Amino acid sequence: MVTKSALTQIPKHWVLVLGDQLTLDNPALQLGAPADVGVLMIESADESRVVWSHKSRTVLFLSAMRHFAGKLREAGYTVIYNTLTDTAQRSLCEMVFDLCLQHSIRRIDLMEPGEWRLEQGLVDMARQRAVEIRFHDDPHFICSRADFARWAAGYKQLRMEYFYREMRRRTGILMAGAEPEGGQWNFDADNRSAYPKTGPGSIPEPAGFEPDELTLAVMADVERHLPDNPGTFARFGWAVTREQALKALDVFIDHRLRQFGPYQDAMWTDTPFGWHSLLSAAINLHLLNPLEVIQRAEAAYKTGRADLPGVEGFIRQILGWREFMRGVYWMDMPKMRQDNALKADVPLPDWFWTGQTHMACLRDAIGQTLEHAYAHHIQRLMVIGNFALLAGLVPQQVEDWFLAVYVDAVEWVELPNVAGMALFANGGRFTSKPYVASGAYIKRMSNYCGGCRYDPAVKTGDKACPFTTLYWGFLDKHEALLAANPRTGLMAKNIGKLSQAQRIELRGQVARTFEKLQSL
Known part of the structure; x- marks a missing residue:
């Protein structure tokens, strides 16, 4: 001082x-x-x-x-x-x-x-x-708050895809004149592969940095002043300077970007980082400028070191989702923090703070979160967030948890992703549907289910997967909402095929699942 x-x-x-x-x-x-x-x-x-x-x-x-x-x-x-x-x-x-x-x-x-x-x-x-x-104004954002508000004023419904295209046109990123590079805006369909059944194989390590004396002193201060806070820093290796952040960027572009695209949604036990960049924390702290990261990825494509679908998918996360999330956050606060469109009222289970659950997917995703303060976007959205939505957990408690446990969490990006994307708490203000899936999705995208006590193919009985049970319970509870949405109409038709006896059996299983939520 x-x-x-x-x-x-x-x-x-x-x-x-x-x-x-x-x-x-x-x-x-x-x-x-x-x-x-x-x-x-x-x-x-x-x-x-x-x-x-x-x-x-x-x-x-x-x-x-x-x-x-x-x-x-x-x-x-x-x-x-x-x-x-x-x-x-x-x-x-x-x-x-x-x-x-x-x-x-x-x-x-x-x-x-x-x-x-x-x-x-x-x-x-x-x-x-x-x-x-x-x-x-914060120059590290490519679109200012005022510019986003002007863009949003032209749309009845806010959709990231339209904003992303506007940002591509505005910046010239991945553009061939007036047209998108490769003839299409979005290569999402090429970026959804699971790992081979034999596993992910050898993945180059992301950059990691040994704590220096200054960081060690911070660790001592945190233990002294905040001893009861969750998680550990035993595996801490995050970039804490711009020089380290630039090194992390080099490692990702040179060694990991080439396979990021196809496997960005894949999950595997004991593979916490996959092919992901781990750059979001450095970008959010302003150690890296998002535009320099985008330009490095674009250059890798143009020099033949990475293919277009993977580079486009990576750039979309920064130029599209990152900028879009920040825009809707500042437009919708403070209402966004209070939204609870589905009237979810189930308290957050205690095992969110320990990872001690019999559900292998959540045990792995939450366990690595507590160890590394990191999980990639599919673990956050389609495992942790999906469970929170299906179980009807109180949005504000889930939002607080996400803000608390991830190194890259700043509220402008965390809250809209959780409230809007994961929980549908704002009723689809900027998303076209609730992102819900049964255990079958997790089985398809990971190896979690092979070692789990629950069976993702079973929705009732002792072996029933809580994801699958709660998925069908969600369809049953929100059938009218899903039927009214063209993107979820098929879900409503599927629940409509169940007989009355099957629905009664399902509802009994759902009730029993909620009764033992703390011990799942």
Whole structure:
């Protein structure tokens, strides 16, 4: 912590840098020469308690912050940095404006936050403390909030595919003149393979980084101040600097992108990372610029090092889904956080925090989440999210869990993916159907079912797979909703084929499944 008397020069401008804004491209940092800019950075234990944050997630944020603070000082900025020890039990917003009072700061600038709650808290606190606060657009997003709102105004229903095409046209990414490269916009059908029955084979390792002294010090602080938070950092190897993030990008482009496409949806026990990039955390912390990642992938295609379907699928996740999720988040908050279109009211089972369940797929997906603070998008959507939707778990509890346990979780991307994509909590505001599947899907895309006590082909009886039982129970409960949607009409027809006796048997099995939810 730096006291007012310790400042050798009073900066002309004061900038707040949040934990996911670790870039020198921050427009607030460009308000003057480095010697004229003072930077406030605060480690908030309270932010790791808003949700019960995974220890690896907290270590990643704080270590990356401390490394970036060092880079700022080297560049000539005055940095006032408060650690976990300094902040005690006070909130981040309280700490910001306590520093303003201590250093006679009447105005602060910052890049727009990634969380509605925090932005509102800063605005409210600034009003109370009579401090001017100015927000700047975040240049790491290719589409600004205002531009997204203008695009969305032209559509009755928001769909990522149309937005993605607009972004391709706007940027020229994977375009051949006015047409998409390869003659089509979307190569999804080429990117849905399961691993061979013999397994995934040899997969090049993603980049990993041994914790340095600064990171080890953060780990010690986290254990001291947040000992009860979930997860472990025993396997921590995430990039905490831009240099490390660039190395991770190199490893993915050079060694892993070539097979990312076909196997991006595949799952296999003891294969937590597959062919995935593991770059989302570095991008979300601003250690990598999304456009530079996209351009590297596009260059790999153009130089023949990766095929078009896989590159398009990877780019769509960043240029399409990432930008789209951020846009709908800021349009729909705070309502998005409160949505519960299906009136789901079942509490989150305790085993979400331990991974101790007899369902092999959830045991693996949650277990690796607690170990690595990571699971790929199909594990999140079609295993964990699918179960939460089928079981009718309370959306806000599920949303909190997802925000807590993943290193790449920032609310602007986590909440719309969970509330909208996984849980259908907003009733299809920007998705065309509930993403539900029985155990048969998990069996097709993984080897989980072979070692499980449950049978994915069975929906009633002692061997019934909870996914399959709850899937059919979901169809039974929401038959009218599914029948009214062209994309789910077949599901409604399938449940309609059951006799009354079969429905009674199914409903009994569903009830028994809910009775033993804590011990499945």
